[in-house]
Amino acid sequence: MLTLKKSWKDPLVIALIALNLYFVGYTVHAGWNLVWPTVSGTVTSAYAKAIAEPGRMNYYGKYLLLLTYTYNYDATLHENTEVVDQFESKELCDAVAARYQGKTIKVYINPFNHNMSILSPGKNFFAVLITSVLAAFLSASVLFKKSDAT
Numbered sequence: 001m002l003t004l005k006k007s008w009k010d011p012l013v014i015a016l017i018a019l020n021l022y023f024v025g026y027t028v029h030a031g032w033n034l035v036w037p038t039v040s041g042t043v044t045s046a047y048a049k050a051i052a053e054p055g056r057m058n059y060y061g062k063y064l065l066l067l068t069y070t071y072n073y074d075a076t077l078h079e080n081t082e083v084v085d086q087f088e089s090k091e092l093c094d095a096v097a098a099r100y101q102g103k104t105i106k107v108y109i110n111p112f113n114h115n116m117s118i119l120s121p122g123k124n125f126f127a128v129l130i131t132s133v134l135a136a137f138l139s140a141s142v143l144f145k146k147s148d149a150t
Helices: 013-035 090-100 125-143
Strands: 001-005 038-050 061-075 076-087 104-109 142-144
Touching: 013 125, 038 090, 061 090, 061 104, 076 090, 125 142
Parallel strands: none
Antiparallel strands: 001 142, 038 061, 038 104, 061 076
8 A cells, every 4th residue: 555755734745746837737738739630741941040159058959940831721811930850050950941931730729729730739738748647656656655555
């Protein structure tokens, strides 16, 4: 039988429950867009955006590839911009951007807000899912102890 090591009013218990609820919500959100409806869209602009100053370390790389695209949904034209990749070199980012210009792409549309769309559904879904499961196990090991049933 499992019993709580700490009181429900303990700040650690409250923090771990809040953390797990956050991860559950984030996991659902990360996977939910996998089932959004899709339409064809057109890339109207593809460009590199510098995100780090020369000589400074940056986890995300030095240049982001952004795509601005349009799509028609429910007889309304919508436009959105999304980061699709990252590069260390502006020349490489520009070369890849040139290949996207004017291309037809698949756009995933939020069924409740047609202005919200994405190009890569489920991004980081499995990483978030694994993190959520690990957080749940960690929380259980901190919060519960096995007691002898008598």
